Amino acid sequence: MFLQMYFNRIKAEVDRYAATRFVLDVKINFNSRPGDQDYLNGTIHFMDGSVLHFKEYVDALNQNVDKLTYSYHFQDAGNQLIFRYDNAAHKPRLPFVDHKHLPNQIISAPAPQLGEVVAEIFVLNGWTQ
Numbered sequence: 294m295f296l297q298m299y300f301n302r303i304k305a306e307v308d309r310y311a312a313t314r315f316v317l318d319v320k321i322n323f324n325s326r327p328g329d330q331d332y333l334n335g336t337i338h339f340m341d342g343s344v345l346h347f348k349e350y351v352d353a354l355n356q357n358v359d360k361l362t363y364s365y366h367f368q369d370a371g372n373q374l375i376f377r378y379d380n381a382a383h384k385p386r387l388p389f390v391d392h393k394h395l396p397n398q399i400i401s402a403p404a405p406q407l408g409e410v411v412a413e414i415f416v417l418n419g420w421t422q
Contacts, residue, residue: 295353296331306408307337315340315420329353330361337411342370345414347407365410375417378405 300323311319321335334348346366352359364379377394393402405413415422 295356295358296325296329296351299351299353299358300331300333303333303407306406307411310337310408310411310415310422313420313422315415315418339414339418341418343375343414343418344368345410347410349407360404363404365405365407367410367414376413378402378410380404 304321307319307321310316316337317340318338319335322333324332326332330350330352332348332350334346336347337345339345344367346364346368348362348364349360350362352361360380362380364377364381366377366379367375369375374394374396378392379394380391383399387399389401391402391404393400414420
């Protein structure tokens with residue numbers, strides 16, 4: 294129940310941005326897993342050739358949705374990293390779990406919501422809804 298509400302909210306956020314002229318194509322896949330866990334992934338293609346690849350593995354525990362793993366990878370038309378939020382383990386270990394990759398550094402950053410990442414892309418490019 295909570296996972297379906299969570300996914301409906303994500304779909305509504307993405308649809309709001311998809312209605313603009315800056316988004317060319319959106320693909321979102323939702324896959325249920327055993328034990329109140331679900332996986333979502335997809336891509337958002339923008340008019341300048343940039344792409345956001347995203348994935349979340351989530352768990353609905355105690356009426357909350359907890360992101361077990363996530364990645365929001367934004368790249369330009371030449372497939373060069375602009376930024377990526379994730380919580381993947383690194384070797385050597387980072388001093389923080391949630392982080393953001395920039396072209397030349399990794400910084401601590403709280404886990405964003407997908408809508409927040411898309412909003413950041415719009416601001417970065419000077420696009421308005």
